[in-house]
Amino acid sequence: MNNKEQMLRDIGILDFTLIELALYLDTHPYDTNAMEYYNHYNRIKTQLEREFSRIYYPLKLSLAESNQEWRWGAAPLPWEGVCG
Amino acid sequence: MWSYEKRLQFPVNIKEPNAKLAQVIISQFGGPDGELAASMRYLSQRYSMPYKEVAGLLTDIGTEELAHLEMIGAIVHQLTRNLSMEEIEKSGFDKYYVDHTVGVWPQAAGGIPFNACEFQVKGDIITDLVEDMAADGTTA
Numbered sequence: 001m002n003n004k005e006q007m008l009r010d011i012g013i014l015d016f017t018l019i020e021l022a023l024y025l026d027t028h029p030y031d032t033n034a035m036e037y038y039n040h041y042n043r044i045k046t047q048l049e050r051e052f053s054r055i056y057y058p059l060k061l062s063l064a065e066s067n068q069e070w071r072w073g074a075a076p077l078p079w080e081g082v083c084g
Numbered sequence: 085m086w087s088y089e090k091r092l093q094f095p096v097n098i099k100e101p102n103a104k105l106a107q108v109i110i111s112q113f114g115g116p117d118g119e120l121a122a123s124m125r126y127l128s129q130r131y132s133m134p135y136k137e138v139a140g141l142l143t144d145i146g147t148e149e150l151a152h153l154e155m156i157g158a159i160v161h162q163l164t165r166n167l168s169m170e171e172i173e174k175s176g177f178d179k180y181y182v183d184h185t186v187g188v189w190p191q192a193a194g195g196i197p198f199n200a201c202e203f204q205v206k207g208d209i210i211t212d213l214v215e216d217m218a219a220d221g222t223t224a
Contacts, residue, residue, distance in 0.1 A: 008091060016093065019148055026141040059090050075090050079158035081097040 005082070007052050011059070014045040086147070093151040098162035103177035106163035107193060110180075113156045114190025114198035117219045123149035125203040125219060132207035160188050 001009070021038045028034060053063035057075035064072035112118045126146030133139040164177070164186045172181050179195070190198035204215045 005095075008095070012091070012094060019144070023141060023144055023148075026144060027137050029137065057090070061087060072090075078090055078092045079096070079154065079161055081095070081158065081162055083097045083099045083162070 004052075004056055007048060007056075011045060011048050011052060014041050014048065017041050018045060086150075092155050092158055093148075094155060096155055096158040096162060098159065098165075101165050101167050101171070102163050103167055103171055103175035106160050107175070107177060107180065109156065109163065110160050110188075110191060111193035113153065113160055113188065115192035115196075116202040118190070118192075118198075119149050119153035119156050120190050120198055121202045122220055123147075123153060124200065125205070125216060128203075128205045129212045129216070132205070132209075132212075134209060138209075157188050161186075 018038065018041055021034060021041070025031065025034055025038060049059055050063065053059055058064040058071050059075075061072060064070075066072070114120050123146045126142045126149060130139045130142035130146070133142055167177070167186070172178050180189075180191075183189075192198075203219060204212070206212055206215075
């Protein structure tokens, strides 16, 4: 697994954790323990996404600031995988 | 409103195409209990959900189902990539291929097109949640 794949994998793991935590917090909005988890992993994920977008390609439109080429459009299509 | 992230929720990297498998898996894309039905079900039911926190939950679940839809679409797409005409005929994929080629079209494995009659929105919290369990609790 190269650095790009490793970073995407880490972002995926973090995001999955955050989604599940959010679903829990939706109905448990005062669980400060769960909120601490959420805040912690969300900070790591945000940082990793920024780093990934800077080195490789933007994962979100909000990270797609471009100069020479529109970077959002140049990013690979996620559904093509790496075996195509 | 929504925003898009340019990655799959979990990576899909299929090496060997398999049209036979694709014809079964497509039900999870556009079948009655598939991801499209799931996302439309939650995202439509939320308007009449009387509890704000549960309406918020339905929104977040419906959003996650859209990410699932994209993964299933990627699986079907990659399973039907680079097929030979012989494989298309032999696998029985020809009946799908004649109308859609290798485009990913929301249908059930039995060929029934996706439609909103696959799910229900009654505006009653218990009825809608039981419907969610019937569709989503049994398969995925």
